[in-house]
Amino acid sequence: MHKKIIFTKKFVRSRKRLSRSLQQVVEEKIAILKGNPAYPSLKVHRALRAREKNTRICYISSSLRLLYSIDDDRIYLHDIGPHGIVDHLHA
Numbered sequence: 225m226h227k228k229i230i231f232t233k234k235f236v237r238s239r240k241r242l243s244r245s246l247q248q249v250v251e252e253k254i255a256i257l258k259g260n261p262a263y264p265s266l267k268v269h270r271a272l273r274a275r276e277k278n279t280r281i282c283y284i285s286s287s288l289r290l291l292y293s294i295d296d297d298r299i300y301l302h303d304i305g306p307h308g309i310v311d312h313l314h315a
Contacts, residue, residue, distance in 0.1 A: 227299045229258055235301040242304070246288065250304060253284050261294060 239250060256263050266282040271291060278293045279302070289309060291302040303309050 227258055227261070227294065227297050229254060230298050230300045232300060232302050234303050238304045242288075246285070250284055250288075250290070253282070253290065254301070257282060257290075257292070257299060261299070 239247060242250065253266065257266060261280075262268065268280050268282045270277070271279040271281050278295065280292055280294070282290050282292070284290050284304065287306055288304065289307055290304050291309060293300045293302065
């Protein structure tokens with residue numbers, strides 16, 4: 225189940241703030257997400273505070289989270305950051 229990845233402006237800005245090594249980890253996790261959004265190591269779960277019911281959260285590392293949504297054949301990457309981004313979610 226390969227889907228097209230769409231990078232939002234907010235995601236691109238957030239990713240640029242990460243170290244090169246973390247950016248590499250993010251790229252690896254995005255590749256896994258693209259191939260299998262239900263892959264166990266991603267620990268995907270629904271973002272309960274999101275207005276859009278299809279907004280999901282996955283783990284990049286123990287302290288880094290990725291906010292995204294899936295729509296048909298596309299995965300929209302919304303934001304990336306510490307777990308606190310979930311607390312400020314207004315998707």
